[in-house]
Amino acid sequence: MLTFKNVSKEYEGGTKAVNDLNLEINKGEFIVFIGPSGCGKTTTMKMVNRLIDISDGEILIEGENIRNKDIVELRRSIGYVIQQIGLFPHMTIAENIALVPKLLKWPEKKRYERAQELLKLVNMDPEYLDRYPNELSGGQQQRIGVLRALAANPPLILMDEPFGALDPITKDSLQDEFKHLQKNLGKTIVFVTHDMDEAIKLADRIVIMRAGEIVQVGTPDEILRNP
Numbered sequence: 556m557l558t559f560k561n562v563s564k565e566y567e568g569g570t571k572a573v574n575d576l577n578l579e580i581n582k583g584e585f586i587v588f589i590g591p592s593g594c595g596k597t598t599t600m601k602m603v604n605r606l607i608d609i610s611d612g613e614i615l616i617e618g619e620n621i622r623n624k625d626i627v628e629l630r631r632s633i634g635y636v637i638q639q640i641g642l643f644p645h646m647t648i649a650e651n652i653a654l655v656p657k658l659l660k661w662p663e664k665k666r667y668e669r670a671q672e673l674l675k676l677v678n679m680d681p682e683y684l685d686r687y688p689n690e691l692s693g694g695q696q697q698r699i700g701v702l703r704a705l706a707a708n709p710p711l712i713l714m715d716e717p718f719g720a721l722d723p724i725t726k727d728s729l730q731d732e733f734k735h736l737q738k739n740l741g742k743t744i745v746f747v748t749h750d751m752d753e754a755i756k757l758a759d760r761i762v763i764m765r766a767g768e769i770v771q772v773g774t775p776d777e778i779l780r781n782p
């Protein structure tokens with residue numbers, strides 16, 4: 556599904572953020588990248604949706620080099636969730652969720668129904684659809700951010716510390732919810748964190764990074780047995 560072949564990134568100024576990354580991620584797999592701040596996790600995610608260029612090597616999605624894909628198409632086929640979700644304050648929750656469907660010119664009724672259906676998945680009251688982001692708690696806003704990434708049904712979802720800013724209890728319930736969602740929807744998910752408990756809870760396989768390199772890959776069990 557997602558393949559990294561000898562991928563490296565050197566920023567202007569000479570910082571080597573990622574060095575010779577090799578990894579094959581399977582369809583439907585939940586992969587968690589973990590490592591200390593500055594080890595190259597975010598850089599890796601940004602290369603996948605081409606927010607930044609790859610310096611060396613290649614990234615393939617379903618066998619196709621992302622460099623050869625139309626960048627708009629590529630970004631629409633990837634749901635991207637970050638910690639600073641940035642809901643649009645002047646747009647309703649329904650509009651915020653259905654942002655990409657709107658760009659894809661889905662009719663309004665279909666967009667609203669899609670937002671409704673997604674809100675149900677996270678057990679939020681449908682009355683929120685017509686409300687505005689400032690009426691929601693941080694945890695609820697983060698749920699909307701996740702739903703927004705799912706709205707146009709992308710096969711691949713990248714999540715960069717999506718629950719990082721939340722209090723532990725909200726975080727815990729969102730993790731449960733999200734794991735459940737992932738199992739039901741069968742998405743391929745690449746999730747970034749620096750929290751080992753979160754990695755163990757969510758991952759099919761954990762990828763441990765240090766200083767731009769992968770140092771270990773394994774199931775949570777394997778990682779726990781062989782730290």
Ligand code: ADP
Pocket residue numbers: 566567568570571572590591592593594595596597598599
């Ligand atoms: P992580 O997500 O694991 O915290 P990053 O991918 O953000 O790590 O950063 C990896 C390295 O690249 C760090 O040394 C960081 O300072 C550097 N870096 C990140 N973004 C830039 C940039 N735009 N320009 C130069 N260096 C950067």
Ligand code: ADP
Pocket residue numbers: 643654658
């Ligand atoms: P309207 O006609 O209702 O103003 P627009 O199509 O202009 O709708 O966009 C609605 C909102 O979505 C605006 O706040 C705009 O900034 C935002 N928006 C438009 N394109 C994108 C995009 N590619 N990514 C994120 N937000 C976008």
